[in-house]
Amino acid sequence: MSELHYQLDLLKAMNQKLTEKERMYRMVCEAAPGAFLYFSMEQNRITTIGNWREFFDFDVRENADLERILEAVDESGREKLLETLYPERREEKAASVECLLKERRIWLSFEVQVFCGEDGKPTEKVVHIANVTKHRYQSEELLYMAYYDSLTGLYNRNCYVRLLSEYIRDASETANTVVSVMNIDIDEFNKINDRLGIIMGDELVQQFGMFLKGLCTEKVIACHLHSDVYSIAIYDPGGNRTPEYLYKKILERIRAPFRLSNGQEVNITVSVGVAEYPEAARTALELINYAELVVFRVKASGRNAIQYFDAPILSDFMNSVDLEDKLKRAVAQKDFVMYYQPQYYAGNRRLRGVEALIRWRSKEGDMVSPGTFIPVAEKNGAIVPIGKWVVEESVRQYALWRRQFGFPFVMSINISALQYKREDFVEFLMGVLDKYQVRPSEIELEITESVLIDDFTAVSERLKLLRAQGVRISLDDFGTGFSSLSYLMKLPIDTLKIDKSFVDTVLTDTATRVILESILHMVKALGYESVAEGVEKEQQYQYLHAIGCDVIQGYLFGKPLPADELEKVFEGSLS
Ligand code: C2E
Ligand code: MG
Ligand code: MG
Numbered sequence: 001m002s003e004l005h006y007q008l009d010l011l012k013a014m015n016q017k018l019t020e021k022e023r024m025y026r027m028v029c030e031a032a033p034g035a036f037l038y039f040s041m042e043q044n045r046i047t048t049i050g051n052w053r054e055f056f057d058f059d060v061r062e063n064a065d066l067e068r069i070l071e072a073v074d075e076s077g078r079e080k081l082l083e084t085l086y087p088e089r090r091e092e093k094a095a096s097v098e099c100l101l102k103e104r105r106i107w108l109s110f111e112v113q114v115f116c117g118e119d120g121k122p123t124e125k126v127v128h129i130a131n132v133t134k135h136r137y138q139s140e141e142l143l144y145m146a147y148y149d150s151l152t153g154l155y156n157r158n159c160y161v162r163l164l165s166e167y168i169r170d171a172s173e174t175a176n177t178v179v180s181v182m183n184i185d186i187d188e189f190n191k192i193n194d195r196l197g198i199i200m201g202d203e204l205v206q207q208f209g210m211f212l213k214g215l216c217t218e219k220v221i222a223c224h225l226h227s228d229v230y231s232i233a234i235y236d237p238g239g240n241r242t243p244e245y246l247y248k249k250i251l252e253r254i255r256a257p258f259r260l261s262n263g264q265e266v267n268i269t270v271s272v273g274v275a276e277y278p279e280a281a282r283t284a285l286e287l288i289n290y291a292e293l294v295v296f297r298v299k300a301s302g303r304n305a306i307q308y309f310d311a312p313i314l315s316d317f318m319n320s321v322d323l324e325d326k327l328k329r330a331v332a333q334k335d336f337v338m339y340y341q342p343q344y345y346a347g348n349r350r351l352r353g354v355e356a357l358i359r360w361r362s363k364e365g366d367m368v369s370p371g372t373f374i375p376v377a378e379k380n381g382a383i384v385p386i387g388k389w390v391v392e393e394s395v396r397q398y399a400l401w402r403r404q405f406g407f408p409f410v411m412s413i414n415i416s417a418l419q420y421k422r423e424d425f426v427e428f429l430m431g432v433l434d435k436y437q438v439r440p441s442e443i444e445l446e447i448t449e450s451v452l453i454d455d456f457t458a459v460s461e462r463l464k465l466l467r468a469q470g471v472r473i474s475l476d477d478f479g480t481g482f483s484s485l486s487y488l489m490k491l492p493i494d495t496l497k498i499d500k501s502f503v504d505t506v507l508t509d510t511a512t513r514v515i516l517e518s519i520l521h522m523v524k525a526l527g528y529e530s531v532a533e534g535v536e537k538e539q540q541y542q543y544l545h546a547i548g549c550d551v552i553q554g555y556l557f558g559k560p561l562p563a564d565e566l567e568k569v570f571e572g573s574l575s
Helices: 002-031 063-072 075-085 133-147 157-172 189-196 198-214 243-254 284-300 311-321 323-332 370-380 383-405 417-421 425-435 450-454 456-468 485-489 500-505 510-526 538-546 563-574
Strands: 035-040 045-050 094-101 106-116 122-131 179-186 220-226 229-235 270-277 306-308 336-345 351-361 410-414 443-447 472-478 495-498 529-532 551-553
Touching: 002 045, 045 063, 063 075, 075 094, 075 106, 106 133, 133 510, 157 179, 157 220, 157 229, 157 270, 157 284, 179 189, 179 198, 179 243, 179 284, 189 198, 198 220, 198 229, 198 243, 229 243, 229 284, 243 270, 243 306, 270 284, 284 306, 336 383, 336 563, 351 370, 351 383, 370 383, 383 410, 383 417, 383 425, 383 563, 410 472, 417 425, 417 456, 425 443, 425 456, 443 456, 456 472, 495 510, 500 510, 510 529, 538 551
Parallel strands: 270 306, 351 410, 410 443, 443 472, 472 495, 495 529, 529 551
Antiparallel strands: 035 045, 035 122, 094 106, 106 122, 179 229, 179 270, 220 229, 336 351, 336 551
């Protein structure tokens, strides 16, 4: 009898243990996001576990019921899902797929794991189903951003350059095929912007951009280059697909004012410059630059017109402006000055470093912005002597500060594409560092993505060399149009500078926030440091800090200042 009692007690205890275990499994599964399907192949039975009802309003008990899941997902993913649910048929142990749940419009991922017995035969299978809608949305946003300008919906610069290069390549393979590039610039946009305010100014840029998008047809593409400048490329112009025809359409449109959302009406005129392959130039970047040069010409001769590139324009421009000489003289006469803008860690607001920004003091005593003269200096090569001066001056200043204040920080220097392309660049930089006894790790070189478009391999090799020496590399203006994410991964970089255009709209635009959060997520995963540029408002700083941005640069914490004025800031922070 006692034997029986004992066995009963044992059974009870085992039962209780099993119930507890089952309770525990259920709770764990319910606490985990998503739902699970458990297949027992031996018993031909399926159990649903976890938050199954979150996704489906029916039960699945056997293989035949799986049909209902297949019916619930969008047709495009059905076949792949069916295949994925049975990885053992392909002798695989795991598989996964993402499908759209039709009625709920949510994306689900199905991850399947097969378990085998000692004989290696599949015995059980677990499918984990999770809601991946947010993740999908973020990847689509990132993909969109890789090709389009978020303000106008037109192609972004990098994508445009690539498509234009394809037009040129196709044209080079067919006899007598022309590719026209027309740059369109809104006249006196600065004044309009000042009058309307930045937000309405952006809206005007957006409305005009959307109008240009309407002009695109097969073999006509448009891009928002920057600020108020657009570019249209036409493959094999003819009939209704010529610069004149498009210009006529633009004139018809701008005869009427643009009506902005605050009720204001704005009239604009535009200056248009055209450069054509093969006559003007043979590469995409050159064509865009020459079209821009023609726009300068149109502006100089009274605006509101269209002009075509011809050789005299180039030489006229060079002669009349005589920029190369002027710039060289400016170097010799020390007409340039360096300003430095501080960068602070978002967490403790301590100084992280400064960015060196060049200024040109004109004869009249005005400060000419680098945005105006750097592109010209890049066109005619004057950037090389200027860039050398910038490197030497910034490193010299850094060495001085290091001695004076003692605290280490990073000196960020902007380097243009042409400088990286010179074979002696690495040697030159190391020479300067040696001369002033500055460690490579105290210097950061900023590059923009345009540097990489032409010659990715050579530039990236040079960057690797610099980095091997300990120099930090930073990718500037990030987000204004990277070609692809995989591109990024191949770059030897330490820091990513998020462009001001994101910071500008971060408080008002949900899409920007989604993109920014996923960028920062990615930056963290890749182990880079993130710097936000152009932070002007306390709320922008608070938000950026909250979503994990490491470093803040912007007027909120400090404008670019000449060395002696910045010293006062340093002294203040030390006392
Ligand atoms: P960048 O490298 O992206 O520099 C940041 C620009 O944003 C600077 O303009 C800076 O003054 C401005 N900025 C910073 N914080 C704020 C803010 O809170 N609000 C606003 N509105 N602006 C802010 P800057 O100095 O006019 O320089 C323009 C561009 O010219 C630079 O963009 C860089 O690409 C180029 N550049 C400047 N110095 C050099 C140089 O020495 N060499 C080369 N190659 N390029 C340079
Ligand atoms: Mg920069
Ligand atoms: Mg920048």
